[in-house]
Amino acid sequence: xxxxxxxxxxxxxxxxxxxxxxxxxxxxxxxxxxxxxxxxxxxxxxxxxxxxxxxxxxxxxxxxxxxxxxxxxxxxxxxxxxxxxxxxxxxxxxxxxxxxxxxxxxxxxxxxxxxxxxxxxxxxxxxxxxxxxxxxxxxxxxxxxxxxxxxxxxxxxxxxxxxxxxxxxxxxxxxxxxxxxxxxxxxxxxxxxxxxxxxxxxxxxxxxxxxxxxxxxxxxxxxxxxxxxxxxxxxxxxxxxxxxxxxxxxxxxxxxxxxxxxxxxxxxxxxxxxxxxxxxxxxxxxxxxxxxxxxxxxxxxxxxxxxxxxxxxxxxxxxxxxxxxxxxxxxxxxxxxxxxxxxxxx
Amino acid sequence: xxxxxxxxxxxxxxxxxxxxxxxxxxxxxxxxxxxxxxxxxxxxxxxxxxxxxxxxxxxxxxxxxxxxxxxxxxxxxxxxxxxxxxxxxxxxxxxxxxxxxxxxxxxxxxxxxxxxxxxxxxxxxxxxxxxxxxxxxxxxxxxxxxxxxxxxxxxxxxxxxxxxxxxxxxxxxxxxxxxxxxxxxxxxxxxxxxxxxxxxxxxxxxxxxxxxxxxxxxxxxxxxxxxxxxxxxxxxxxxxxxxxxxxxxxxxxxxxxxxxxxxxxxxxxxxxxxxxxxxxxxxxxxxxxxxxxxxxxxxxxxxxxxxxxxxxxxxxxxxxxxxxxxxxxxx
Numbered sequence: 001x002x003x004x005x006x007x008x009x010x011x012x013x014x015x016x017x018x019x020x021x022x023x024x025x026x027x028x029x030x031x032x033x034x035x036x037x038x039x040x041x042x043x044x045x046x047x048x049x050x051x052x053x054x055x056x057x058x059x060x061x062x063x064x065x066x067x068x069x070x071x072x073x074x075x076x077x078x079x080x081x082x083x084x085x086x087x088x089x090x091x092x093x094x095x096x097x098x099x100x101x102x103x104x105x106x107x108x109x110x111x112x113x114x115x116x117x118x119x120x121x122x123x124x125x126x127x128x129x130x131x132x133x134x135x136x137x138x139x140x141x142x143x144x145x146x147x148x149x150x151x152x153x154x155x156x157x158x159x160x161x162x163x164x165x166x167x168x169x170x171x172x173x174x175x176x177x178x179x180x181x182x183x184x185x186x187x188x189x190x191x192x193x194x195x196x197x198x199x200x201x202x203x204x205x206x207x208x209x210x211x212x213x214x215x216x217x218x219x220x221x222x223x224x225x226x227x228x229x230x231x232x233x234x235x236x237x238x239x240x241x242x243x244x245x246x247x248x249x250x251x252x253x254x255x256x257x258x259x260x261x262x263x264x265x266x267x268x269x270x271x272x273x274x275x276x277x278x279x280x281x282x283x284x285x286x287x288x289x290x291x292x293x294x295x296x297x298x299x300x301x302x303x304x305x306x307x308x309x310x311x312x313x314x315x316x317x318x319x320x321x322x323x324x325x326x327x328x329x330x331x332x333x334x335x336x337x338x339x340x341x342x343x344x345x346x
Numbered sequence: 347x348x349x350x351x352x353x354x355x356x357x358x359x360x361x362x363x364x365x366x367x368x369x370x371x372x373x374x375x376x377x378x379x380x381x382x383x384x385x386x387x388x389x390x391x392x393x394x395x396x397x398x399x400x401x402x403x404x405x406x407x408x409x410x411x412x413x414x415x416x417x418x419x420x421x422x423x424x425x426x427x428x429x430x431x432x433x434x435x436x437x438x439x440x441x442x443x444x445x446x447x448x449x450x451x452x453x454x455x456x457x458x459x460x461x462x463x464x465x466x467x468x469x470x471x472x473x474x475x476x477x478x479x480x481x482x483x484x485x486x487x488x489x490x491x492x493x494x495x496x497x498x499x500x501x502x503x504x505x506x507x508x509x510x511x512x513x514x515x516x517x518x519x520x521x522x523x524x525x526x527x528x529x530x531x532x533x534x535x536x537x538x539x540x541x542x543x544x545x546x547x548x549x550x551x552x553x554x555x556x557x558x559x560x561x562x563x564x565x566x567x568x569x570x571x572x573x574x575x576x577x578x579x580x581x582x583x584x585x586x587x588x589x590x591x592x593x594x595x596x597x598x599x600x601x602x603x604x605x606x607x608x609x610x611x612x613x614x615x616x617x618x619x620x621x622x623x624x625x626x627x628x629x630x631x632x633x634x635x636x637x638x639x640x641x642x643x644x645x646x647x648x649x650x651x652x653x654x655x656x657x658x659x660x661x662x663x664x665x666x667x668x669x670x671x672x673x674x675x676x677x
Contacts, residue, residue: 059534178625208397208561210622213605217621235535238564238607242614261611279539280609281568283591290546291568293539297504 020047027085036302042253055244063253112142115190119202121182132170180211252309259335269342316341351385358418380579393570443516447528449508453500485514506537585663595665
């Protein structure tokens with residue numbers, strides 16, 4: 001199944017052993033636009049363990065989605081270009097570097113071994129194909145089963161993701177379904193081929209809170225049943241608390257902090273993480289103090305930054321923060337933070 | 347003490363008619379707002395929450411008479427603004443303002459910040475010349491914008507800054523009442539906190555009352571004194587903000603409050619969620635009886651036939667449910 005260049009990608013990696021299922025190494029992605037070069041992802045490294053749910057949290061423009069799209073080769077090029085870095089995926093056929101894979105092999109992996117759920121089910125589904133057709137297309141493409149078999153499997157998948165009257169809905173077009181139902185259909189496509197990883201980019205942002213609760217509970221059920229590793233990209237720290245095993249906080253294209261979920265909420269180290277948590281109103285308290293707001297706005301991503309990207313907005317910034325860029329350093333078990341203040345003075 | 351509320355809304359209805367059929371000769375009636383009543387006191391914030399399509403924004407706009415109400419009355423400072431002549435209403439408009447959701451679409455891209463902020467003052471003929479300039483500077487300082495940016499255009503500002511421009515515009519005429527229609531939902535978390543703090547500070551300084559429309563329950567709880575929960579064109583529950591969350595009486599409110607994520611992994615693991623089945627029905631074809639009954643975990647026969655009226659179940663705590671206060675067992 002592997003083409004020559006795919007073998008090359010395989011060979012590059014050698015037989016280095018890998019405990020995690022996905023490992024991003026020093027990823028750099030830039031957009032070359034008429035207004036200048038946008039530094040979307042600046043040296044991002046992370047790993048996803050088998051069976052783990054990893055949440056990537058950040059505000060708009062933090063690079064959380066672009067970093068995942070870079071790995072999956074889903075960015076339009078030009079203007080986007082993955083300048084450097086590796087994305088090692090422990091695939092069925094051994095360890096491969098997703099960045100170097102040729103298009104054909106990559107499309108075998110996308111949808112087959114790595115499933116995707118996007119934010120807006122209204123625009124990510126094909127409007128002129130029935131949802132049943134879109135699911136069975138994935139099945140015939142990746143599993144090589146017949147059309148009839150695929151239809152049966154698609155109907156049972158629709159039932160599994162909680163769509164009522166699956167046989168009837170198989171022939172429904174996306175516009176005939178509500179936002180919540182479309183998102184369920186998209187989840188059915190993502191898990192159709194029992195992938196090893198599901199990447200969900202803001203899958204509940206467009207949905208109402210009661211529907212969000214339904215989708216999150218569906219995700220948890222599927223995860224328990226299939227043992228699939230999940231990357232959940234979101235801006236909602238509240239949602240992450242009840243969902244993730246480990247959290248990665250991104251800002252201005254960089255990772256500022258990573259920690260297991262309990263540790264991050266109880267013992268946040270980076271001033272940005274502390275600020276984000278303070279900016280959230282809480283339902284579980286009676287009194288209403290003023291929210292802690294982070295003054296200022298994120299930096300312009302067209303200007304290369306050679307110091308801490310948060311220094312402008314940070315109340316703890318000192319000389320060193322303006323002179324060099326902090327790297328992720330360990331401050332506890334599985335807890336790393338890129339901040340001179342947290343490591344030296346915190 | 348019975349002080350008159352600043353705003354009293356009584357049985358407000360707004361029905362839209364959507365033409366159907368080949369030549370649009372028939373029409374579907376959409377009851378976007380169907381019998382909403384509430385009071386708002388001076389200097390108070392009333393939060394209006396609900397899911398998309400429940401009629402919360404339409405309520406806000408109908409209260410301001412941006413939409414002509416189908417039925418019902420809106421009393422502002424004891425004057426019925428649904429029936430007073432247009433001239434008198436225009437005078438009242440200096441006291442009623444609005445902040446819109448989308449800071450990108452609701453500012454004219456060809457106008458400078460100064461033109462935008464001063465527009466209400468110019469329209470109402472309140473100020474001109476240097477007085478106007480000074481007022482714009484004062485307003486920009488008030489909302490935390492650098493007043494040297496007066497000649498800039500909206501595209502030169504970030505989302506949070508644009509929302510500040512919109513707030514400055516609304517406050518320019520010293521209103522008593524501002525409708526804030528989802529003023530923070532287009533903003534990032536750290537910027538949301540800036541805008542919410544600004545709104546609260548301004549309320550303390552200027553004594554302005556807000557009707558704060560949003561779908562984010564945690565934020566509504568944070569900013570409001572009282573909260574009204576809407577479902578399919580009706581208010582199903584109205585109470586003080588702590589009562590709504592500590593003692594929700596309507597099953598919809600119970601499920602809504604249980605569905606809101608809490609930023610604490612420990613609490614999240616312990617929580618019992620009430621996950622509703624299905625999705626809100628279309629307001630063009632609402633269910634008979636109680637509009638919530640098809641999704642309600644405690645619905646009985648009476649709910650399918652009789653529409654529950656909103657009633658004061660506990661002092662200051664209103665709910666529209668035949669079985670208000672019944673706990674939901676199956677979580």
